[in-house]
Structures are given as structure tokens and as C-alpha cells.
Amino acid sequence: MMDKDYLPFHPAPSQPKYKAPAGAVDAHCHVFGPADKFPYHPKRKYTPCDASKEQLFALRDHLGFSRNVIVQASCHSTDNAALIDALETAGDLARGVAFVDDSITHAELEKMHAAGIRGVRFNFVKRLVDSTPKEVFFSIAEKIRPFGWHIVVYFEAAELEELIPFLKELNTTIVVDHMGTPSVANGVDHPDFKRFVNFMADNDNVWCKVSCPERLTLQAPDYSDVVPFARTLVEQFPNRVLWGTDWPHPNMKTHVPDDGHLVDVIPMIAPTDALQQALLVDNPMRLYWS
Numbered sequence: 001m002m003d004k005d006y007l008p009f010h011p012a013p014s015q016p017k018y019k020a021p022a023g024a025v026d027a028h029c030h031v032f033g034p035a036d037k038f039p040y041h042p043k044r045k046y047t048p049c050d051a052s053k054e055q056l057f058a059l060r061d062h063l064g065f066s067r068n069v070i071v072q073a074s075c076h077s078t079d080n081a082a083l084i085d086a087l088e089t090a091g092d093l094a095r096g097v098a099f100v101d102d103s104i105t106h107a108e109l110e111k112m113h114a115a116g117i118r119g120v121r122f123n124f125v126k127r128l129v130d131s132t133p134k135e136v137f138f139s140i141a142e143k144i145r146p147f148g149w150h151i152v153v154y155f156e157a158a159e160l161e162e163l164i165p166f167l168k169e170l171n172t173t174i175v176v177d178h179m180g181t182p183s184v185a186n187g188v189d190h191p192d193f194k195r196f197v198n199f200m201a202d203n204d205n206v207w208c209k210v211s212c213p214e215r216l217t218l219q220a221p222d223y224s225d226v227v228p229f230a231r232t233l234v235e236q237f238p239n240r241v242l243w244g245t246d247w248p249h250p251n252m253k254t255h256v257p258d259d260g261h262l263v264d265v266i267p268m269i270a271p272t273d274a275l276q277q278a279l280l281v282d283n284p285m286r287l288y289w290s
Helices: 055-061 082-093 104-114 134-147 157-170 192-200 225-236 259-263 273-288
Strands: 025-029 067-071 095-099 117-123 151-156 174-176 206-209
Touching: 025 055, 025 225, 055 082, 055 104, 067 082, 067 225, 067 273, 082 104, 082 117, 082 151, 095 104, 104 117, 104 259, 134 157, 151 157, 157 192, 174 192, 192 206, 192 225, 225 273
Parallel strands: 025 067, 067 095, 095 117, 117 151, 151 174, 174 206
Antiparallel strands: none
């Protein structure tokens, strides 16, 4: 049973007014369960509603997208079975980002790579995961290096300053979830967001996802207050940005986002055809399918 305060995903998202370019990729989404086939981890921090691969792929088609990058969620911890099952169903239309610990073997990584895994996720958000020693992350980074995988990192904006030396030491491609979760109330000129912009400017191996306005906004379901942050990153780093729905939107507390509405934000943050093509097609294809 899902948590009592858990908000299930939108049952009937609108048809987006914005038409994505051919081959567009939803580069951040999840599958949950179904729990009777893929149980949630006993030490999870939350219990979501089931969100199946069939529902995800139906949403992909409904929104006018072609491919997915499915990211392992913390409620399944290091059991990537639901993720791999979805990848095997999708074939070349999906890639994945796994969650592993430092006991992972080369043989296990080989199987994951064959299934379509192309990265691992390091989660530093304390409300979602227990803290992990940095040595564990370095061990994982070395194990995945032969496969050419990248590392996705999720953190709160206030943690970036402390994390920068560690992230540099990983010495690999890094993708930052959700723009580094800036505080929208502070505005784009705040030192926290400037630090993130400077971090990307100084390190050309760092990418970011200009995703999750629904998590960052102070005025849902109007996401215009988040647009300046995303647009700044899209325009300054057009070849290192990705976009995703974050379906099925785990742990939303304020509202249930309409995925069609989220798609309609895209032309506000990427106002030209060239920027949209890079954001939705060229960048994710280069990172995940090349």
C-alpha cells in the first residue's frame, strides 16, 4: 500500500500544445513496481503507487516523444529488476540509469550494459537515502569506468559548495538532476545558483537536467517562476542540457502535475528550434545512444 499522503500521478494528462521534434527523448522518468512483481525495498524511505512500464510507454506516445531514459528510484534501492525489465521491453527506445553499491561485480555490470544501462545515480538528498561514505562512490566510479558510463547526481542546492571538490575528483561525465534544485524564491542572481552556473562553466564534463519545474515552483501549476533558471542553463550550455518529465513524480506534496502542461514549458526554456533539437534529441542521443 502506498503512503497515505502520497499523490498518485495524473490519471489523464492533457495533449501538449507543443510538438516535440522527431526523435525526442524524455531523459528523466521512472518505473515503480508493480509491487506484486517487483517489490519495493524493505528499507525504502517512501512507498509510491505502482507506475508500470506499460503506463510509461503509453505516456511517451501520448506526449509525442520517441524514447525514454529511465532512472532507478530510491524506493527500489539497488534492486534494478523493474528498470531492467522495462529496458528489455523497450529495446532500443530506452536507456537506463541504475543505482548500485560497491559490491557490484564486473559481470553484473556487463549484464546491465547489455540491457541498456548507461549510468549510475548518486543520491545525496538526505530525506530519500542514508548517507554513504565518499570512498564507496569512488569505488563505484572506478568499476563503471571501463563501460564509459556517466554519473547522475542528485543534491540540494545548499550542498553544492561542499560537493564540488568531490565531484571534480570523480573525473568523469556528470549529469546533475533538476538544475541542482535551486531555490526559486532567491532568483537567478542568488549566489547559490550562480555557483551552479559557474560550476558548469568551469567543468565541461558537467551536464544538467532542466527538469522538474513542478518541484521548484512557488506558484503551481504556473511554472513561469522556474523558466528563467532553466532558460539560463539552456542558452549558456546548449550542448550539455537534458529534459525529462520525472514521471510518475514521486513525493510531490503540493499538486499532481499534468505532464502535457510540463511539455508545454519546453519552448519557454528553449525558445528556438535549434535549442529544442539539442535539448530533446541531439544531447540525449549523444549521451545515451552513441
